[in-house]
Amino acid sequence: MIQLPVQIKIKVNPKVFLKDPESSNLGKDIVEHGIELIAEIGFEAFTFKKLGGRIGSPESSIYRYFENKHKLLLYLTSWYWSWMEYRLYFSLTNINSPQNRLERAVVLLTELIEEDSSFSHVNEVKLNQIVITESPKSYLTKEVDQENNEGIFAGYKQLVARVSDIILEINPDYKYPHMLVSTVIEGAHFQRYFVKHLPRLTDVVKGENSITEFYLEMVSKAIK
Amino acid sequence: MIQLPVQIKIKVNPKVFLKDPESSNLGKDIVEHGIELIAEIGFEAFTFKKLGGRIGSPESSIYRYFENKHKLLLYLTSWYWSWMEYRLYFSLTNINSPQNRLERAVVLLTELIEEDSSFSHVNEVKLNQIVITESPKSYLTKEVDQENNEGIFAGYKQLVARVSDIILEINPDYKYPHMLVSTVIEGAHFQRYFVKHLPRLTDVVKGENSITEFYLEMVSKAIK
DNA sequence: TTAAAATTAATAGTATTACTATTAATTAAA
DNA sequence: TTTAATTAATAGTAATACTATTAATTTTAA
Known part of the structure; x- marks a missing residue:
């Protein structure tokens, strides 16, 4: 894993928050413990009241930062896509062959995050779990068109465009190309989920990194 | 599209309902207008109270058929997968070449349903829309393992196994093979959704059936 | 045929969720 | 050092997601 300089701040579209959670300790607590709580109990059962209980603040204080829990999820997924683009940028630096660049990109997009490293109050391992399980819920909604107009999904689209x-x-x-990349990203998330919960929908061999291998092979054959 | 005999009854795991909605007019109304209402306002905004209002029954009567709205969604998606397997069976009858069989299967799994045909009180066009937008929410939950143990996802797994x-x-x-098939099914749903709502994540050419063509090509290259 | 059983409908109620409004306390800025 | 701005705390509301109870209707069976 790439070690990012700690002073880097991942940019998130300000439309998803009322007040930047990076701007105060309470804001950082909301993000840090929000990630933990959503990973623990799932997005459906997650409420600002429960989060408030955990961080010792009333729910009304959390509402000063995020309009509702959907916006917090958008914040987390946007943060994740920005972070991924950042990692992609580093992973591709000094790699010249486009074949190598594509291979590294596919690995980055499909591998499981297993190390929490870069940013103090964001646990990337748990955030990756949240993105796998909850991110489709962030855009499979009736508000998607309006939110898309506001540029909230720009980070995701930009990452797809880069690859x-x-x-x-x-x-x-x-x-x-875009269909292939978005199929790989969403597909890899689903496969990670299926391995754990619906293994008959996948082909897992213990000890092998089947998912990344499958998508590497699929992509290289598809574009020939 | 295949015209199915009307007297065929699609089988759904009884664990998803308290009382079979096929067994009464109220049950059929719940399914018929439930499909309409979810397609209209989305699963998040859908409530039994609103459905009750539409069919002229109190919400408590709907609770006699389904424990909650999640179970109704499981009913609808299970019905859909059974129906798809049925269609697949017909589509493959008398086709001997495995290459042809696979091609027909991929077309069936990735095409958009545009004709409401077979079953009186189920609008398959709207149900297909629901499956595209809402079906990931039916298993990306904390209850997935228990529900999977109860066999609720058997229809989906069986379809994947067949292909x-x-x-x-x-x-x-x-x-x-299973990874490829589940990637195609879920991927095609996502692409159908992206075309409408996040077109930068896909590559649509007006008038062409890009999505089915993309997956046909992808599959045939992948398995070589 | 008629009484019992089963089903369905209707009413009313509860705990929780997802907020909003108001006021109090604290911190920062002029 | 007073004023402004931010944050916290309290209290409340409308809607959601149910449950319990009783009444009405239909079905079945003796």
């Missing part, structure tokens, strides 16, 4: 560009470098005639 | 078997007929050494 698509590598594909087009390798094969400028490939017709479906 | 995986065709892949293994073509290439017995292919390592990831």
